[in-house]
Amino acid sequence: MAAKEFLRNNWPAITIGATAAAIALAAIVMLINMPPRTVVMATGPEGGAYQELGKRYRAELAKEGVEVRLMPTAGSPENRALLLDQHSGVSVALIQGGTMSQEDRSKLASLGTLYYEPLWWFRRREIQVDGAANLVGKRLSIGPEGSGTRALSLEYFKILGFDQQVGEWLALPTQAAGESLLAGQIDAVSMVAAWDAPEVQQLLGDERVTLTGYRRLNALIARLPFLSKVVVPRGVRSLAKDLPPTDVTLIAVKANLIVRNDLHSALQYLLLGAAEHIHSSPSIFQRANEFPAGEAVDVPLSNEALRFYKSGQPFLHDYLPFWVAELTGKLFILLIPILGVLYPMTQYLPRLYDWAMRSKILRMYGELRLLEDEIADARRTKRDTSEMILQLNGLEEQANRVKVPIAYADMLYSLRAHIDLVREKNTPTIS
Numbered sequence: 001m002a003a004k005e006f007l008r009n010n011w012p013a014i015t016i017g018a019t020a021a022a023i024a025l026a027a028i029v030m031l032i033n034m035p036p037r038t039v040v041m042a043t044g045p046e047g048g049a050y051q052e053l054g055k056r057y058r059a060e061l062a063k064e065g066v067e068v069r070l071m072p073t074a075g076s077p078e079n080r081a082l083l084l085d086q087h088s089g090v091s092v093a094l095i096q097g098g099t100m101s102q103e104d105r106s107k108l109a110s111l112g113t114l115y116y117e118p119l120w121w122f123r124r125r126e127i128q129v130d131g132a133a134n135l136v137g138k139r140l141s142i143g144p145e146g147s148g149t150r151a152l153s154l155e156y157f158k159i160l161g162f163d164q165q166v167g168e169w170l171a172l173p174t175q176a177a178g179e180s181l182l183a184g185q186i187d188a189v190s191m192v193a194a195w196d197a198p199e200v201q202q203l204l205g206d207e208r209v210t211l212t213g214y215r216r217l218n219a220l221i222a223r224l225p226f227l228s229k230v231v232v233p234r235g236v237r238s239l240a241k242d243l244p245p246t247d248v249t250l251i252a253v254k255a256n257l258i259v260r261n262d263l264h265s266a267l268q269y270l271l272l273g274a275a276e277h278i279h280s281s282p283s284i285f286q287r288a289n290e291f292p293a294g295e296a297v298d299v300p301l302s303n304e305a306l307r308f309y310k311s312g313q314p315f316l317h318d319y320l321p322f323w324v325a326e327l328t329g330k331l332f333i334l335l336i337p338i339l340g341v342l343y344p345m346t347q348y349l350p351r352l353y354d355w356a357m358r359s360k361i362l363r364m365y366g367e368l369r370l371l372e373d374e375i376a377d378a379r380r381t382k383r384d385t386s387e388m389i390l391q392l393n394g395l396e397e398q399a400n401r402v403k404v405p406i407a408y409a410d411m412l413y414s415l416r417a418h419i420d421l422v423r424e425k426n427t428p429t430i431s
Contacts, residue, residue, distance in 0.1 A: 035266040038067045042079040042093035045144070045173060046072050049197050050094045050255075053278070060274035066267065068092075074146030083108055083260055091260045092271060096148040096192060097253040098155070098226040100298030109261050109302035111272055112292040112309065113254040115194055116230050116285040119152055120250065121212040122181060122203045123188040138187035141170040141177035149174070149192040152253065159223055174199050181209060188212070192253065195283055204237040204244065213248040220251055226297050227251045230285045252285070256297055268304040273313055357404055361411045364402075367395055368419060375426045385426060392423050 041057060044050030051072060058068035071090060073079050079093035080100060084107060096117055100108070127138065143149030150171065172180060177189040178199045193200050203209050211232065214220065221227045232248040257275055259268060275292040282288040294301055294309030301309075371392050378385045396419045404412055 035066070035264040037065065038069060039091055039263075039267055040069045040071055040089045042071045042073050042082045042090045044073055044075055044079075044094065045147075048174065049193055050075075053094060056278050057271070057274050060277060061270055064270055066270060074144055075150075076148035077151055078146050079258075080104070083258060086260075091263045093258050095256050095258045095298075096152070097256055097297040098152065098224065099148060100258070105299050107261055108258055108299045109305070110296050110299050111257040111259060111268060111275065111302060111305045113256055113295045113297060114275060114279045115255050115283070115291050116228060116252040117192050117194055117255050118230055118232075118250040118252040118285075119149075119156065120191050120193060120200055120203075121188060121214075122178075122191075122209045123212055124181065124184065125208055125210050127187050137167045139168045139170065139185075141172040141180065141186055141189040143177075143190065143192075144171045144173055148253075149190060152192055153190045155224065156220075156251075159220065178203055182206060194255075195285055201237070204232075205241075207241065207243070211244050211248050214251055217249055217251060226253060228254065233284065236284055254295070254297060257292070258299065259302065261302070265304045268302055269308065269313060272305060272308045357408045358411065360402055360404065361399075361408070361415055364395060364399055364415055365418075368392075368415070368422060371395065372422050372426075375422070379426065389423065389427065392419060395419060396423075 039061070041054050043054035051070065054068070054070040058070060061068050071082070073082065076095045076099040079090075079095050082088040082090040083093050083095075084104065094114075097113070142153035170177070170180075170186060172186075172189075174191050174193065174197075177186070177191065180186045181189045181203070189203075191197075191199060204211060217229055221229060228251070230250050230252045232244060232250060234244060234247050235242050237243045257271060259271070272292070279291040280289045282290075294305060371388055375385050375388045375392075378388065396416065399412065399415050399419065402412060
């Protein structure tokens with residue numbers, strides 16, 4: 001009973017306190033949901049292009065106080081598997097286009113494409129062939145098991161109709177494959193790599209090897225829509241030596257920045273900003289600011305990526321350090337219930353409470369005034385007032401049952417006194 005009385009007498013303060021507690025709880029939850037300070041990124045083989053690229057992302061995010069832990073892998077297929085394994089700890093990966101499947105769309109999202117990665121075919125100059133298809137029976141290195149190079153090379157051979165292995169297909173790492181080709185130990189090598197990869201530059205500049213282009217390239221791209229066409233211009237490696245001696249047209253995939261769907265949105269924006277800084281420079285295959293690009297090659301773009309490519313970084317991130325911007329953004333969100341609910345509540349709820357308490361008593365004052373007028377009218381017309389006196393007594397009983405806080409007790413006492421006054425004034429005395 002005491003608790004009920006306490007709630008009745010203090011409900012405005014209790015309501016405001018409960019609302020403030022709810023907002024405080026929401027603030028705690030939002031602070032707990034601040035972005036993690038560490039993210040694990042799957043890259044590629046030690047010393048490879050993806051590993052070096054991961055180091056650049058690590059340096060960019062370190063400027064904002066986020067640690068990027070790099071996980072070396074065999075290549076894109078392993079990166080995909082790590083992203084799909086929720087126990088691996090990997091939430092970001094560099095993956096070449098064409099690696100993902102339809103089943104990945106529900107768990108993974110893309111932050112866009114980063115640059116072209118041609119499928120380079122180099123052969124020893126004395127090997128006279130017309131296109132990679134005529135390398136049947138030769139000693140070829142098509143990349144290590146689990147690498148993106150091997151996956152794309154096998155897909156290429158499959159389309160050409162090589163359902164079974166022909167020749168000797170070796171699984172050499174990129175650097176070892178290039179060295180073996182220059183030493184004459186193998187006949188040809190395939191590698192998926194960017195233009196500025198050291199192995200590519202070494203082989204392009206060596207007159208002992210020749211870069212091989214692709215025949216029926218448009219048909220290849222029609223069969224594998226994730227492929228693109230790029231042209232290596234004549235003499236681009238060395239004008240003095242005229243290397244390569246002709247324009248060479250290659251098929252290329254695009255490197256993608258892929259994340260798990262549950263990666264914190266703020267970290268996605270950080271990665272997107274880093275990608276813009278790292279990949280926006282021009283090269284022989286791309287114009288300035290062509291990459292990163294809002295393209296969904298295998299999996300859809302994340303919501304954050306869609307907003308980034310449409311509007312850029314969130315407003316606060318343009319003017320404040322990362323962590324300050326995140327905290328400020330969350331405080332702005334908290335201001336909405338504070339300014340929209342709690343502040344008006346503190347202003348108007350006490351007034352509402354005062355009106356509610358006074359209305360209980362003023363309503364009975366209104367009934368008392370009506371009874372007093374009825375009794376006075378009855379006395380003027382010589383009518384019986386006993387029924388009205390009974391109603392007056394009932395009003396007094398009702399007033400006695402009303403519970404109000406002490407601050408409003410004086411109004412209740414005044415009401416009772418006025419009821420007594422009306423009754424004494426209109427009750428006949430016995431002489």
